[in-house]
Amino acid sequence: MTPETRRLIQATAVVLIYLGFCGAVAWRRRRGRVADAMLLPASGDDGVPLLVAYASQTGFAEEIARRSAEALQGAVPVRLARLDALDAATLAATRRAVFVIATTGEGDAPDNAARFVRKVMGETAGLSGLNYGLLALGDQGYARYCAFGRQLDTWLQAQGATPLFDRVEVDDGDGGALRHWQYHLGRLAGTEVPDWAPAQFLPWRLVERRLLNSGSVGGGAFHLALEPMEGQPEWSAGDIAEVGPRNSPEAVTRILAQLGLKASADVADGTLGEALAARLLPVELETLAGLPPQLLLDQLTPIPHREYSIASIASAGRVELLVRQMSAPDGRLGLGSGWLTEHAPLGGPIALRIRTNRSFHPPDEDRPLILIGNGTGLAGLRAHLKARQAMHRSRNWLVFGERTREHDFLHRTEIEAWAAEGHIERLDLAFSRDHPARIYVQDCLRAAGGELRNWVAAGAAIYVCGSLEGMSAGVHAALADELGSTTMERLAEEGLYRRDVY
């Protein structure tokens, strides 16, 4: 059995589980089907179709591309196409695209992408108007892991195309990485994308919740600590906590009252109250009125997971998070952040799974580390600083940005202590609102260009964590200006430039 055949079987299993899980009929009715090279109806966008292109050897990439197109098509018109059906002119005329790309054999393009590789990638193309995301499917067991996805990503950028987010790599059909891809699809579509394969959460107990930025003009940033209720999970700095959010008890009570149902009613997975807490609650209730509890639940989609960078190391025996409380313009709290920072009772259980995130793991060797981040991006950097403290690796340079020193210096005591004892060798802080001319982390990097080059010459790796919009592009531009694009490419190729940006 080839790796892709195995993945196709896995994907089919994932799809079957998923369809059974949230109700195949309701799903199909809501989402419709996507056909090859077919334009699907727009809903409130500029009418330009978003291209979903795939290169598949035996069908796994195609299946993921179809499901991606289905996830997007309720919000934007979508065109699904094989990579081979595209030419440079079509790509140049496309504003937004996502690519789902398999690698076959010893790092080759799938057979059905051969024409594209020869005719399109063999030439240059002006793709400066194209913004894209790329999912690379591969198998770590092969030396040239995700090679064709990486090759296409490099080629697209060389033609002037702009990545909307960092390439997502999926090792052997890994469900966690696919859920991360779905997070990006959700952001593109502006809607919730139900998890294709729900995470296998374990119960963790919320043992600490502390506001770190009292008085800030920004959303509350909370330090949370969770202890496992089962086993002693292991993880590495850079890994991600997938959380299964719940609705607030008030929201569940309100909907039960509106529908005239009892929280204690029995349903397949416990009581109706518990099950509703884990479903996306509809605003329109007309079509649901009068349904018996189980049928009502079958109409409702499970709340998709949320992801949070882990801010602690496994030897601490607890997962710590740094979570920004998000709220909609009408004041409603975000589902994930509202659950963690306000609704979840202290001492109560949280559904959590740890997702291995190799692309943000520490370097294997002892080398200097430049850690750059803003806001809650400090979470991922903090885990690295803690891991390095345990290994007595103190050549660390932290560049951190937030709004004001007075209110937004997250984990201030710890950071200042690390700086004082030399675990942070160099500390640059960019409190944007403390300066009339707004200083950001990228400005710190530009101001310290000479030092940056010295650290990189001494073998430093660069780790960036925090916001995708604003910070990550600004930091990348500053690094490229100071270090040169050839050095940046080398660092990326050697795994010495790593990002966890969202």
Ligand SMILES: Cc1cc2nc3c(=O)[nH]c(=O)nc-3n(C[C@H](O)[C@H](O)[C@H](O)COP(=O)(O)OP(=O)(O)OC[C@H]3O[C@@H](n4cnc5c(N)ncnc54)[C@H](O)[C@@H]3O)c2cc1C
């Ligand atoms: C790798 C990674 C690491 C992150 N680390 C942190 C961190 O350390 N601290 C922190 O505060 N935030 C972090 N985030 C952001 C976090 O996951 C949530 O997006 C954020 O808390 C807002 O979610 P919410 O449910 O509170 O808000 P909501 O308003 O409910 O959701 C915000 C928006 O994001 C969309 N969305 C969020 N998750 C999904 C999903 N799974 N599927 C589809 N759409 C989705 C929603 O549709 C909505 O448009 C991280 C995100 C990623 C991808």
